[in-house]
Each structure stands twice: as structure tokens, then as C-alpha cells.
Amino acid sequence: MATLKDLKIRINSVKSTRKITSAMKMVAAAKLRRAQEQAEASRPYAARMNRMIASLAGAATQAGGPKLLSGTGRDDIHLLVVFTADRGLCGGFNSTIIRAARQRVRALRGEGKTVKLFCVGRRGKDALKREFGDIIVGSVQDVTRKGVAFASADELAAQILKMFEDEDFDICSLLFNRFQSAMTQIITNQQIIPASVPEVEEDSSASESGALYEYEPDEEAILAALLPRNVATQIFTALLESNASEHGARMTAMDNATRNAGDMIDKLTLNYNRARQANITKELIEIISGAEAV
Amino acid sequence: MAETTQFELVSPEKLLYSEAAEMVVVPGTEGYFGVLPRHAPMISTLEPGVIDIHQNGSVAERIFVAGGFAEVTETRCTVLAEEAQVLKDVDTAKVDSEISDLRDDLKDAKEELDRERIERRIKILEALRAAAD
Structure with missing residues (x-):
């Protein structure tokens, strides 16, 4: 049976834990709002880029098109870019994405493909290097620490494009948590190289203009400039979604932790009071029985 | 007021500028081009240069872009810029x-x-x- 003092210490320590988790929840909530706003603000660019690619790709696919669009003609080597957080304490956020990555690697290997991994975020690298250390070809950390900048997405894209030029892989896809709400994140697997042509607005662009676009300088030159941009944009979107998801997951996890700490404090306080009352009763009995004996 | 073109300037981070303009002059790779209402639809790459937004017969705003893409249709002109700054700032x-x-x-x-x-x-x-x- 724990003594009164032990219980008191326990209660105090749980109380300070609760303070920490509730503070983390507040911070995550504030960051989540900012991350969501940022994700919202980046949508027009991605939407317009998709519209342009859709109209260009139609014109260019007959002619074969650049490699980024048509692929290398093989699908033997897959590069999987896994987006995780740099820090833990965000519920199942990291473990679900890592589990999905493992499954994906095994599935691709089952089909006889070679898989390479690129880790964004420290958690993913730490968890995956035990099993797949030999196939991790690159990793970056602390991208999202001070908010997501397009420059960091651009740098990532440059690295990946360089690998593509060196023919280190045939197909590249991103694996990240898409933000749905603070409670739910959807694991998304999105192929970026070769680019999947968005099918949206196929007819709306035609009806709106009534004529085909003119291209300056020409389709191929524009596509050659546009497709690497598109890779960077998609990586940027993934970073933003993953960032918002992380903060959402952390907020939910810390909210639960705060509530659990509260429950625990209630239970411990009850035990504490019971023990205190038992002590008092025991002392009273001792006094009374002492008085009767006299 | 005369016919206008809906001009939009978008950076990866956000929508920077969206306004009806009389004419927009854009730094295309093959030279600057002016976009008036009912311009033929076209897509062009951009060089680092200045976008002039004309309003009521004079230049209302000058914005520097570090390259990107422009999509022109009869009713609008969308510029996807990598980086943009208002020139006077x-x-x-x-x-x-x-x-x-x-x-x-x-x-x-x-x-x-x-x-x-x-x-x-x-x-x-x-x-x-x-x-x-």
C-alpha cells in the first residue's frame, strides 16, 4: 500500500505532465491553423499548373513527349519518397506512414521490382533504416521546422530530378499523409514521375477558349520547363499536407493525453483521500481504545 | 469602362494578385507581349522581367517576376511565377x-x-x- 507521501508525489508528477501535454496541444493547434492556411493558399498554383499540363500533355503525347511525361519505358526501379515528421509525440502519425511504406516496399519486391527509398523527416529514416538501410538513397531533415518554404521543395525536387537524369530509377512516387481533419489523415500514394496527366477540365478549357492554345516557344520547350516545376509543386503540396497532418495528429494525441492525465489525477486523488481517511480513523480508534483501557 | 482581362499572379505559396486590368505586358521568353481582352489563347514561358499592369491608359503596377509561365485565354491572363516582387518596394x-x-x-x-x-x-x-x- 502506497503511503500518503508517495501518492502526493505521484499526483504532482502527473499534474506537471498534464501541463506539458496541454501546452503542446495549444502549440500544435496554433501551428495546425497556420499549416492549414498555407496549404489552402498553395492550392491555386497547383490547380492552374494542372490545368496547363492537361492542355499541354494532350498536344505532346502523340509526339512521344519528354521523359518526365512518358517515362523511361521501364518500370523496374521504383523510388519511394516517404514523408514523416521530425519529431514524435504525435499519435499514430509516423507509425502508420512507416507501416504503409514497409507494405509498399514488400508489395513491389513481391512483383520483382527494385525499390529505393528517400526519407523526408527524421522519424521515417530512423525507423526504416533498420530493415531497409541498404536501399535508402537519400534523406532530408528539419524541412518543416520553420514552416514549409517552396525553396526546400525545390531543392528536394532538384535532387530527385538529378537521380532521374542519372537513370537511378524509372518510377517515382510520394507516400504521405493527406490532411483530412485533425482526427484523420489519409495515407496517399502519388506517382510523380512519369507525371500522371490530370484529366480535369479537358472539355472546359476547350469550350472556354473555343480554340487550341498557341505555344511560345513551342510545346516541347514549355513542357521541358513545366514538368520539373510540376515535380517541385507536387512535392511542395505533399510537404504542406504532411505538415498539416502532423500538427493535427499531434493536437489530437496531446488532447487525449491531457484527458488521460486528468482521469489519472482524479483516480489518484481518490486513493489519496481514502488513505488519508483510513489514517484518521485508525488514529481515532487508537485514541478511543487507549481511553477505554484506562 | 472598357473591356478588361482578369489578371492573376500566383506563386507556389499563394495567390498574390487578382484584378481586372485593361492590358498586361508580360516578359515572355521570345520577347515581351501585351495581353488585351480577347487575346488568342496561348501558353508561354517567362524570363526574369517586369510585368506591367495597365489601368485607364497608364501603368498602374509594375511587378518583377523571376520567371515562370503565363496562360492567356480570351478573358484572363494567369501568370505562375516562381518569385514576384512589386517593383517599387x-x-x-x-x-x-x-x-x-x-x-x-x-x-x-x-x-x-x-x-x-x-x-x-x-x-x-x-x-x-x-x-x-
């Missing part, structure tokens, strides 16, 4: 110091990828500097 002294910093970086840079990136950046800043004068 540009601090030339700051740009100068940034250029000289980058030149120093270029001397230290060993990897080809880094060098290319810094060189591209210097080219953009020099264009900005020239435009600001």
Missing part, C-alpha cells in the same frame, strides 16, 4: 549586397548542382537590379 541596396554575397558563395561552391543554382539566382537578381533602376 525593391530595396536596391539589399539586392546589391545579396548579389555580392552570392558571388562569394559561388567561389566556395564545389558541387555542380550548387553552382548551377547560385548562378541562376545571380542572373535573376541582376535582372531585378536592372529593372529597378
